[in-house]
Amino acid sequence: MAGGQKKFVVGSFDDEAVLFPAVKKVRKAGYKIHDVYTPFPVHGLDHAMGLRETSIHTAGFIYAVTGTTTAVTFMSWVFTKDWPLNIGGKPHFALPAWIPITFELTVLFAAVGMVLTFCYLCNLAPFVKKHIFHPRATDDLFVMAIECTDKTNDAEVQSFLENAGAKEINVQVAETGWWIGRYDREQKLYKEEKGY
């Protein structure tokens, strides 16, 4: 579950225009970016960080095909094998009449499957708790967490981030994984953190 305690140098940026070159510089310098937390999807940031494309849409396609086949095979089995009902003398294998339900189940399977996959991949569920590097990462700051190894010189990384334009820099020791918990425990409230 948890990846154990790790040390991070955390730099917060208040402008995505500063963040992009900073990401580039940090990567060039050879530091390992653990993650960048942003309040909204910043387009192109995934590429700048060198993340690979997500294949969640492929999963969606597979779920959709599963839905289609489930619907068609089930209705065929019911109406031709299990209980061939005579409906006005029409053919038992009434494929055109099954199009609506087949379509609906295709969409249903794809949507439900994709959302569950999304939650699974991103570790999202009620009562899941993760370390929040900066509470304003969901408000107006772009928060970059750089992972430290034994060899990393914290002070060097901090001054590097400062040069790159970070507004707030600190060092945090945190668990990288997720755990079951509630956000009202063991975390300071926002007003204590920052005077809003």
Add this chain to the structure above:
Amino acid sequence: MSLLKYESQQREPLVDGNKDYHQVTEDIVRPIEMKPSRLWYIGFYISVALLLFGVYSIYREVTYGIGQWNLNKTIGWGWDITNFVWWVGIGHAGTLISAILLLFRQGWRTGVNRAAEAMTIFAVMCAGQFPIWHMGRVWMAMFVLPYPNTRGPLWVNFNSPLLWDVFAISTYFTVSLLFWYSGLLPDFATVRDRAKTKFRKMMYGVAAFGWSGSTKHWQRHESLSLVLAGLSTPLVLSVHTIVSFDFATSIVPGWHTTIFPPYFVAGAIFSGFAMVQTLMIVVRKVLNLQDYITLGHIEAMNKVIVLTGSIVGCAYLTELFIAWYGQNQYEQWAFFENRGNLFSPYGWSYYLMMFCNVVSPQLFWSRKLRRNITVTFFMSIIVNIGMWFERFVIIVTSVYRDFLPSSWSTYYSPSIWEIGFYLGTFGLFFTCFFLFGKYFPVIAIAEIKAVLKTSGENYKAKMTDIEKADAEKFYIEEVEHAH
């Protein structure tokens, strides 16, 4: 960082005022963090009272049977199915805004999509009540589901449009809910991270599913939203198409027409946008969100109303033409006597429908009226009334005189319990909507922030210089980098 992120100066800003990211959060989260106003309580209690009246009406119906509604031969479908179609139709605007406009890259959807999707979900919840309670023996409602049973097993009829409806509506509700909630996760996280009380931190912490804003998560979230939008687009068209099949596949004069699917879908979007206008005009005023739901948004929706209203108008005229051209005496009777004759028992409802849906929206060809809030609000009510009467006309005028004159109903008027049921769904809808307005971010915060620097008023003003400077930077950084 392409130049495409810049928006033409000709376009109206989507967010007015001098905003930065933090201000956006403040403006949208403020209503959640404040105590609700006296007006909110009054509205909420009225809604709950209506809901309770609806519950009592349903109790009467379940205890004494469908006869409690004035349904009788030949009118088996009266107010209840009218209301069902009306509510489902209203739901369509939310999906249109959140899905179809996303695919068409219409930036203005960001201001209204969250509330419109909420409206969709609540409207579908209301719609679902009608066919369920109309079953009469509601304790056997699960018979519509294809589950292994001890009756054979006897399966449902997959060839029946009524069963298609079961699948369509339940899929529509599920997918809309998932789409809506996945969009809400980041915004709940915003509320959680700035919570000032322990209780709020816990509740929104649970609701946000542990969202952190990680770049990888955003990447997946974007992909998910896009695919869900792609799935919802044909879905929303299919839902009202299938609702129209309930009528179109029958042989009842006035229902037996192939034009129904597109005509129903256009009508659904038409009525849905009217409902969005009604709600948004109130919400923006009460929650002080005029900077996010601007006159530009209202105008854009009015354009959709005049377009879809005119499509509906074309459909009405096409029906009349085909009734005449088709030379089927029963069709002609349905259209020219039951509906078109002003002095027949229900003729008035046909002309009311024509006036509300076809004539009155034509006012919106004028830009001045499209941008007038009072006119828009008034018009949105008229359209909602008109679209209710459309369904009433389709259902009642087709069935109150059937093929056997001796069984003609002289006049059908709803009972108090039938009306009470309808009012009860209003109660359900507004109870949900009031709770939504109080406890949910009514505007998609993250999506507004994503368009803020391209479409915010203060940023657009500065944009000319930035564009120039960035073009050079873009050339140096990106083009050279590419080689």
